[in-house]
Amino acid sequence: MTTTARAQITVTGHVQKDAWLRREMPPVELVRPGLWSIPVIFPNNPLRYVNVYVIEVPGGVVLVDAGWPVDEAWANLNDGLTSIGYDITDVDGVLVTHNHADHLGLAGRIRDASGAWVAMHRLDAEDISAQIDPAKMQMRGESWLIRAGVELADMPSLVVDAGQFVQFTPPQADRLIEDGERPLPGAPAIRALWTPGHSPGHLCFIDDERNLLMSGDHLLPRISPHISVHPGEEGDPLGTYLNTLNSLRGMNDLEVLPAHEYRFSGVDARVDQMNEHHEDRLTEVLNAINDKPGSTTYEISSHLTWSHGWENTQGMLRRAAMGETLAHIVHLVSRGLIHNEQIDGRLYEGQMVRTDAWFATAV
Numbered sequence: 001m002t003t004t005a006r007a008q009i010t011v012t013g014h015v016q017k018d019a020w021l022r023r024e025m026p027p028v029e030l031v032r033p034g035l036w037s038i039p040v041i042f043p044n045n046p047l048r049y050v051n052v053y054v055i056e057v058p059g060g061v062v063l064v065d066a067g068w069p070v071d072e073a074w075a076n077l078n079d080g081l082t083s084i085g086y087d088i089t090d091v092d093g094v095l096v097t098h099n100h101a102d103h104l105g106l107a108g109r110i111r112d113a114s115g116a117w118v119a120m121h122r123l124d125a126e127d128i129s130a131q132i133d134p135a136k137m138q139m140r141g142e143s144w145l146i147r148a149g150v151e152l153a154d155m156p157s158l159v160v161d162a163g164q165f166v167q168f169t170p171p172q173a174d175r176l177i178e179d180g181e182r183p184l185p186g187a188p189a190i191r192a193l194w195t196p197g198h199s200p201g202h203l204c205f206i207d208d209e210r211n212l213l214m215s216g217d218h219l220l221p222r223i224s225p226h227i228s229v230h231p232g233e234e235g236d237p238l239g240t241y242l243n244t245l246n247s248l249r250g251m252n253d254l255e256v257l258p259a260h261e262y263r264f265s266g267v268d269a270r271v272d273q274m275n276e277h278h279e280d281r282l283t284e285v286l287n288a289i290n291d292k293p294g295s296t297t298y299e300i301s302s303h304l305t306w307s308h309g310w311e312n313t314q315g316m317l318r319r320a321a322m323g324e325t326l327a328h329i330v331h332l333v334s335r336g337l338i339h340n341e342q343i344d345g346r347l348y349e350g351q352m353v354r355t356d357a358w359f360a361t362a363v
């Protein structure tokens with residue numbers, strides 16, 4: 001019997017990886033002529049920093065992503081631009097891979113300082129508009145928790161104030177970018193690739209001349225991006241993610257420039273690893289449902305393995321874990337392996353509410 005050696009990724013950002021292992025911020029690097037990476041701090045987060053990419057265009061620069069909205073990250077960005085001979089006022093525009101605060105956070109401040117445009121996919125721009133109404137956010141969150149079957153005693157720790165979701169006022173987009181668009185007339189080799197899953201409007205940017213894939217959070221060398229069914233969201237985000245992940249196959253000649261961690265090559269190997277990770281998790285969720293048919297999302301979550309254990313996964317982390325579990329459940333439904341029979345059962349603020357109960361489908 002022969003075993004095939006599994007293909008591995010090749011780390012190309014050696015300086016970044018060394019800094020990662022030493023738990024330090026990596027330096028500003030020239031990745032290719034006219035294209036740099038500037039790491040900006042992501043405080044109180046295990047990801048530690050966001051890689052902002054700087055692309056030279058006639059008369060200035062365009063950024064891919066903007067960093068977390070705090071003064072320290074702003075200082076990192078300004079110092080980084082100065083070190084490569086530019087100033088924040090030279091920024092013409094910000095291409096935002098997706099609307100999470102570690103990518104979009106500083107975009108409004110950059111626009112105020114330089115008059116830059118802010119561009120993103122329409123679906124992430126629309127999602128920002130929805131997030132701006134705190135009451136709506138909170139209400140959506142509570143009904144989501146009830147449907148997931150959260151125990152009443154656990155409710156207070158999981159209902160979060162809308163202010164905790166949006167830690168800044170997200171800037172509205174000045175420009176919307178569609179799949180396949182080449183958004184920079186001064187740098188026509190840059191092409192947008194719509195890769196929904198981690199967010200509905202997630203974009204990667206491919207540089208066809210320099211053979212680069214700026215992958216945002218879609219493809220990272222070490223961790224898997226968080227895929228969740230968020231309150232108020234419809235559809236099968238994990239199925240969407242797996243489709244757009246697999247659409248990257250064959251891009252092995254591109255160096256991947258992720259928004260976190262370090263640069264690498266070997267897209268196909270990383271795509272294989274991500275598929276395997278999610279298939280394992282789908283099997284684990286299906287087994288949990290087979291063991292206890294009629295379980296709620298909350299009950300299923302509590303039976304899965306978590307890196308710090310379910311008991312130590314509390315507050316926002318527990319909420320995120322449930323969102324991730326629900327993404328796997330919904331994907332099992334779309335594969336026809338389980339189904340939902342809503343049950344009466346929770347009394348919430350004087351009202352009996354229905355909860356999702358998941359059953360394996362007899363085949």
Ligand SMILES: [Zn+2]
Nearest residue numbers: 098100198217
């Ligand atoms: Zn993200």
Ligand SMILES: [Zn+2]
Nearest residue numbers: 100102217259
């Ligand atoms: Zn991120």
